Amino acid sequence: MSGLSFHDVSKRFGQATVVDRFTLNVAEGEFVALVGPSGCGKTTSLRMLAGLEEASAGRVMVGARDVTDLPARERNLAMVFQSYALYPHLTAAENIGFALSLQGLGKATIKDRVQRAADRLGIGHLLGRRPKELSGGQRQRVAVARCIVREPAAFLFDEPLSNLDAKLRGTARIEIARLQKSLGITTLYVTHDQVEAMTMADRVVLMEAGRIRQIGTPMDLYHHPVDLFAATFLGSPAMNLLPGEVRHADGEIRFLSAGLDLRLAGTVRCAPGQVTLGLRPEALERLPPGPNRIAISGIVEHVEHLGAETLVQFAVQGAPGTVMTARVPGGWAVRAREPVALSAAQTALHLFDATGAAVPLHFTGPAQASADRLVPA
Amino acid sequence: MARAPLRTDRLIGSVISHFFLMLGAGFILLPFVWMLLTSIRPASEVFTAGFNPIPSSFAAGTNYSEALTKSPLLQYMWNGVLVCAGILAVQLLVAIPGGYALAKLSFRAQPVVFGLVLFGLTVPVQVTALPIYIALANLNLLNTYFAIMLPFFLSVFGIFLFRQFFKSFPQEIIHAARLDGFTEAEIILRIITPSAVPAIAAFAVFSITSHWNDLYWPLIVTTSADHATPPLGMMIFRDQETGSNYGALMAGAAIITAPLILVFLFAQRQFVRGITMTGVK
Numbered sequence: 039m040s041g042l043s044f045h046d047v048s049k050r051f052g053q054a055t056v057v058d059r060f061t062l063n064v065a066e067g068e069f070v071a072l073v074g075p076s077g078c079g080k081t082t083s084l085r086m087l088a089g090l091e092e093a094s095a096g097r098v099m100v101g102a103r104d105v106t107d108l109p110a111r112e113r114n115l116a117m118v119f120q121s122y123a124l125y126p127h128l129t130a131a132e133n134i135g136f137a138l139s140l141q142g143l144g145k146a147t148i149k150d151r152v153q154r155a156a157d158r159l160g161i162g163h164l165l166g167r168r169p170k171e172l173s174g175g176q177r178q179r180v181a182v183a184r185c186i187v188r189e190p191a192a193f194l195f196d197e198p199l200s201n202l203d204a205k206l207r208g209t210a211r212i213e214i215a216r217l218q219k220s221l222g223i224t225t226l227y228v229t230h231d232q233v234e235a236m237t238m239a240d241r242v243v244l245m246e247a248g249r250i251r252q253i254g255t256p257m258d259l260y261h262h263p264v265d266l267f268a269a270t271f272l273g274s275p276a277m278n279l280l281p282g283e284v285r286h287a288d289g290e291i292r293f294l295s296a297g298l299d300l301r302l303a304g305t306v307r308c309a310p311g312q313v314t315l316g317l318r319p320e321a322l323e324r325l326p327p328g329p330n331r332i333a334i335s336g337i338v339e340h341v342e343h344l345g346a347e348t349l350v351q352f353a354v355q356g357a358p359g360t361v362m363t364a365r366v367p368g369g370w371a372v373r374a375r376e377p378v379a380l381s382a383a384q385t386a387l388h389l390f391d392a393t394g395a396a397v398p399l400h401f402t403g404p405a406q407a408s409a410d411r412l413v414p415a
Numbered sequence: 416m417a418r419a420p421l422r423t424d425r426l427i428g429s430v431i432s433h434f435f436l437m438l439g440a441g442f443i444l445l446p447f448v449w450m451l452l453t454s455i456r457p458a459s460e461v462f463t464a465g466f467n468p469i470p471s472s473f474a475a476g477t478n479y480s481e482a483l484t485k486s487p488l489l490q491y492m493w494n495g496v497l498v499c500a501g502i503l504a505v506q507l508l509v510a511i512p513g514g515y516a517l518a519k520l521s522f523r524a525q526p527v528v529f530g531l532v533l534f535g536l537t538v539p540v541q542v543t544a545l546p547i548y549i550a551l552a553n554l555n556l557l558n559t560y561f562a563i564m565l566p567f568f569l570s571v572f573g574i575f576l577f578r579q580f581f582k583s584f585p586q587e588i589i590h591a592a593r594l595d596g597f598t599e600a601e602i603i604l605r606i607i608t609p610s611a612v613p614a615i616a617a618f619a620v621f622s623i624t625s626h627w628n629d630l631y632w633p634l635i636v637t638t639s640a641d642h643a644t645p646p647l648g649m650m651i652f653r654d655q656e657t658g659s660n661y662g663a664l665m666a667g668a669a670i671i672t673a674p675l676i677l678v679f680l681f682a683q684r685q686f687v688r689g690i691t692m693t694g695v696k
Contacts, residue, residue, distance in 0.1 A: 088590075088594060089593070089594075090590045090593065090594075109593070110590070110593040110594050111593050111594065111595070111596045111597060111598065113594075115594060116594060116595075117590070117591065117594050119587040119590065119591060120587070121585060121587050123585065123587035123588045123590065123591035124588070124591075125588060125591075125592070125606055126588070126610060127609040127610060136595055137595040137596050140595065140596045140597065140601070141596065184591075184595070188595075
């Protein structure tokens with residue numbers, strides 16, 4: 039087992055740059071997720087590490103070994119593919135053990151290791167079957183078993199769960215994350231699903247258009263997105279955005295948007311200019327506006343009851359055409375076409391400047407009392 | 416009741432289409448039926464006027480034993496087996512890796528090479544016959560099995576067929592194999608070839624049929640009965656018998672056709688799969 043690293047790796051197809059100076063270090067035993075919309079270069083980056091795609095520039099390393107010019111078979115990496123890529127003419131056991139037989143291990147050793155890997159994934163009883171006799175979830179497990187049996191330097195996953203149904207995906211997510219932790223093996227995991235990235239990874243690498251937009255822990259990315267792209271890509275439902283302007287007047291800082299005029303309480307240091315205000319759906323609470331809270335009200339347009347929580351879409355008062363989503367406790371009685379008055383803590387605000395970059399917010403006032411949340415509406 | 420007219424329509428359509436299919440089948444099968452009928456007829460009845468499919472007296476025993484004893488028919492067939500097997504083996508050895516390279520590897524000359532393969536498909540065997548004949552003659556290789564097989568070792572059709580077949584093979588499986596530690600040769604041998612059984616069966620039927628039946632090339636490079644393939648043998652047989660004993664001749668033809676029918680029946684299912692999967696024909 040060893041770490042992985044990319045140094046200024048680029049990939050060009052003719053004129054198009056698919057991956058642009060990609061640099062990343064994955065520590066030994068770490069689980070890093072590459073996430074981004076389709077076409078962002080995440081899979082290409084992974085494939086360059088695996089040796090399935092040649093890097094146009096830069097170096098890729100497995101541990102201390104520079105593998106840039108080595109063929110895939112000499113890189114000692116194992117990969118789970120989106121389609122699982124099982125050998126169709128071989129049984130599950132042969133699929134799992136094929137790499138070992140190439141290494142020249144004895145039959146008994148192979149059988150033993152295959153059985154252990156299969157048992158670990160709960161497919162010990164399916165070893166005699168061929169891929170077409172297995173369900174999607176079982177194939178996926180065979181593909182994972184084929185990886186772990188080799189005890190490679192690192193695991194690579196390329197959207198391994200996207201062909202599973204929603205329920206299975208939930209369990210598989212947990213299983214892979216637990217397996218990775220118990221084996222302690224370095225893992226690079228490509229997905230377009232932000233939930234997978236957030237729930238499984240130690241660190242998330244957010245990519246867009248061939249470039250890294252942000253690297254950090256899932257909570258880092260969620261709470262401190264560096265730009266509008268990061269803010270809207272992570273989180274479901276997406277962050278509410280309100281374009282507007284920051285003005286300084288009479289010693290106060292105000293956020294203006296259409297007919298909306300929010301006082302930023304004088305505790306936020308922010309230069310005047312065009313901005314976008316961002317608010318996570320769960321930041322909108324039914325609490326009275328206080329000194330460190332901004333008030334937002336509107337008319338409920340649509341209510342989605344999810345049981346434990348309720349998603350409320352409402353037209354923001356004073357900003358015609360702007361609809362926000364609030365995530366509120368499921369016990370709330372809320373109906374369409376009724377007015378709703380909400381507020382959000384200033385600490386939950388995100389501001390982005392005209393280029394989309396996050397504006398650092400400095401709070402000079404007293405810290406938000408956490409007890410605020412307990413005040414009944 | 417409302418569905419009755421539809422059913423009648425369908426029935427009529429089915430009857431008509433089957434009629435035409437049977438007409439086509441009859442047209443193709445008639446020569447073979449005639450061959451079989453002639454092979455069991457006494458010599459006196461071969462040229463009698465009229466269309467009487469059932470011979471008045473059966474001469475199957477005489478005709479077939481004559482075909483087997485008066486000419487080295489089994490030797491010809493053994494020659495055919497050797498030649499066809501040799502050709503097919505080398506063709507597969509070349510065409511499978513060639514098709515794989517053209518379908519799955521990316522290299523700069525690939526479009527050019529593939530273009531040349533397509534070009535090769537358009538060159539008839541007669542064009543290269545003379546230079547190959549001269550070369551074989553200079554090397555003193557005429558009248559050998561090798562001479563009969565040589566021009567067919569490289570089958571551009573085979574390369575093309577396998578390339579089409581491998582095109583649809585999932586790239587991810589090849590990638591998985593590379594990461595599993597396979598070399599390209601091992602991928603071809605242990606992953607690609609087992610998956611290509613239908614294509615191999617289809618190609619084998621094409622190859623065996625055309626080389627078993629080939630008269631043109633063996634006629635050019637062999638003069639001896641020792642190396643003659645079945646059609647050439649039939650020709651030698653006809654000359655020996657001065658063309659009079661058509662019963663025995665047809666018995667010989669029936670005997671040398673039988674293995675082909677067996678090959679096709681054996682490979683039929685795979686053959687059809689191979690044809691449909693490669694999009695050839």
